[in-house]
Amino acid sequence: MSIVITGATGQLGRLIIADLLGAGVPAGGITAVARSKEKAADLVAQGIGLHVADYDEPESFAGAFRPEDRVLLISATDAGRRVPQHAAVIDAARDAGVAQLGYVSVFGGPAADFRLADDHRETERLIVASGLPHTFLRNNWYSEMYAVNEIPGILAQGAIVTNVAPGSRIATATRADYAAAAAAVLREDGHLGRAYELSGDTAWTFEEFAEEVSRQSGRTIVHRSIDPAERAAMLIGFGVPAPFAEVLVDVDDAISRGRLAGTPGDLSRLAGRPTTPIADTIAEGLAAAQTA
Known part of the structure; x- marks a missing residue:
């Protein structure tokens, strides 16, 4: 068995590799797919294999995979462009006849009805159509994005500002939590044909989030829910491109509709431990802010 991880030099990819090594997977049994040798130099120094490839250059995936490989496709970062990028990996994996194609997807899978999920739903469809043995890791939001x-x-504002309706819940988890689950799926048998809905053990509200930041920082922080159009204008004013600002506003609407509040427990079961409480990630964020 060998494990191949695309997007391996990103934050999630590096954590997955660290978990695999920590679980005893030999470095020589892992291959990182990265856009340049320079980005992966530290991984190569640990004995990790390297294949240089770019999601935007399908031909660069030639020879990346072998029949015995367990491949993890970590989704690309550019919403709206990801389907052809992912298709390059899927096609190469299908041509090689890999043993498993895992995909880091979005919470809810086909039922996710918000814009940011569009690329993920189509990627899942392409993977199923490829006929490859596959596993879907449907991640909820990362706690670090907020905390x-x-x-x-x-x-600075004394508030977390969203267009999420008061009282709405979201079940985030940390990158380390999601990485532990992905590493388990890659190194263990029994995960083919499965779709895991991965989220934190506890769903929290933005009011609770603000209260916890207040408690830890000693400052008064509130949740301020504003009109979606006002939020979009605010994000654009901060330099967020208008199309992506609309996507973020749409995500908040999905949170208001309960689409990211589920806590099925798949993540903690795969990771073999409880997920990281949001209070712990807030503490990390406050510590980082103090040293910045």
């Missing part, structure tokens, strides 16, 4: 990335702005 680390947005903390400086939250502290």
Whole structure:
């Protein structure tokens, strides 16, 4: 058995590789797919194999996979462009006849009815149509998106500002949580033909989030829910491109409709431990903000 991970030099890919190594998978049994040797130099130094390929260059995946490989396709980052990028990997995996194609998808899969899910739903359809043995890892949102990335702005404004309806819940988890589940699926048998709905053990509201930031920071933080058009204008004012601002507003609408509140327990079962509480990630975010 050998394991091949695309997008391996990203934050999630690196965590998955670290988990695999920590579980005893030999470095020589892992191949990282990356856009350049430079990005993967530290992985190669650990004995990880390397195949240089770019999602936008289908021909670069020639020879990337072998029949015995368990491949994980970590989704590309550019919403709206991902389907042809993912198709390049799927086609190469099908041509090689790989043993497993895992895909990092979105919570809800075919039932996810928000714009950011469009590329994921189509990618899942292409994988099923390829006939390859597959596993879908349908990730909910990363806790770090709120509790680390947005903390400086939250502290500056005294508020977390969304267009999420008050009282709506979201069941986030950390990248490390999702990485542990992915590593388990890659190194263990019994996951073919499965679709896992991966989310945190506990769904939280933005009011609860604000209260926890207040408790840990000693400052008064509130959740301010604003009109979607106002939120879009605010994001654009911060430099977010208008099309992506609309996507983010649409995600908040999905949260309001309960689409990201599910807690089926698949993530903690695969990871073999409880998921990371949002309070822990908030603590990480506040510590990072203090040292920035």
